[in-house]
Amino acid sequence: MTPLGDAQSSATRDSGSMNKTDPHAKPILAVSHVNKTYGQGANRFEALKDISFTIREGESVAIVGKSGSGKSTLMHVLALLDAPDSGTIELEGVDTQSLKGAKLNRTRNKTFGFVFQQFFLTGNESVLDNVILPLKIAGVGRSSRRERGMAALEQLELDSKAKNKASALSGGQKQRAVIARALVNNPRIIFADEPTGNLDSATGAVVEDILFTLNRENGITLIVVTHDEELAARCDRRILIRDGEIVEDSAVAAQGVAA
Numbered sequence: 001m002t003p004l005g006d007a008q009s010s011a012t013r014d015s016g017s018m019n020k021t022d023p024h025a026k027p028i029l030a031v032s033h034v035n036k037t038y039g040q041g042a043n044r045f046e047a048l049k050d051i052s053f054t055i056r057e058g059e060s061v062a063i064v065g066k067s068g069s070g071k072s073t074l075m076h077v078l079a080l081l082d083a084p085d086s087g088t089i090e091l092e093g094v095d096t097q098s099l100k101g102a103k104l105n106r107t108r109n110k111t112f113g114f115v116f117q118q119f120f121l122t123g124n125e126s127v128l129d130n131v132i133l134p135l136k137i138a139g140v141g142r143s144s145r146r147e148r149g150m151a152a153l154e155q156l157e158l159d160s161k162a163k164n165k166a167s168a169l170s171g172g173q174k175q176r177a178v179i180a181r182a183l184v185n186n187p188r189i190i191f192a193d194e195p196t197g198n199l200d201s202a203t204g205a206v207v208e209d210i211l212f213t214l215n216r217e218n219g220i221t222l223i224v225v226t227h228d229e230e231l232a233a234r235c236d237r238r239i240l241i242r243d244g245e246i247v248e249d250s251a252v253a254a255q256g257v258a259a
């Protein structure tokens, strides 16, 4: 794995100018005519309306929009945490409707890493145990789990905290532990939902830098849901959602097609 020690300085060099997506890169996620509705009858609410777009391997994509616009709903559907009511999501050409139960869980666990604002760490367990959870779920053996967990923690410069309880970490350290957990399975895609929302701006900048270094150097596709326009501006692509619809997509605009 690539060490991330110099993440901050390298990301500062690239800040705001990282449009390096290879237009020939393979589509990793293809979303086609996706609809998602919550509730029924008078409470029926259309959260996603006929959403279609493709994300290429190695892209960094920001999904932005006002509160309630449908960003988290879209991310949950993309990450196969929730199924759309209609439409299809293809993951590397495979229609994900064909994935069910254990196979769906395995695919999600193997392909995706998750970095959420609320951390979702188990406070009274060690940092290492939190980080290796995806490997445990994948059935990886004990010594390999430990080795890979420590390698991920080293990458995030948290190896000295491996035995500490997760509750004893600072906010920035917690988010780095979450990134180590997201990385431990060598994911193809990292989904980050307001990854810096609970951090002060200096710590948030370090966490952002780590995510962009992973995208740039390890080729991990990065999909970020955020209110933060500065964070969105660092991504290759910005998709703006309003009332459940895509109203702007910088990749579409760049191709000269009306967004």
Ligand SMILES: Nc1ncnc2c1ncn2[C@@H]1O[C@H](COP(=O)(O)OP(=O)(O)OP(=O)(O)O)[C@@H](O)[C@H]1O
Pocket (backbone or CB within 6 Å): 038, 039, 045, 047, 065, 066, 067, 068, 069, 070, 071, 072, 073, 074
């Ligand atoms: N389980 C649910 N039941 C009913 N309505 C829901 C449910 N989850 C979300 N919604 C509604 O769907 C819409 C989209 O919600 P979503 O969480 O995707 O928005 P968001 O853009 O991520 O908002 P925020 O930025 O505030 O997190 C909102 O109007 C919300 O109230």
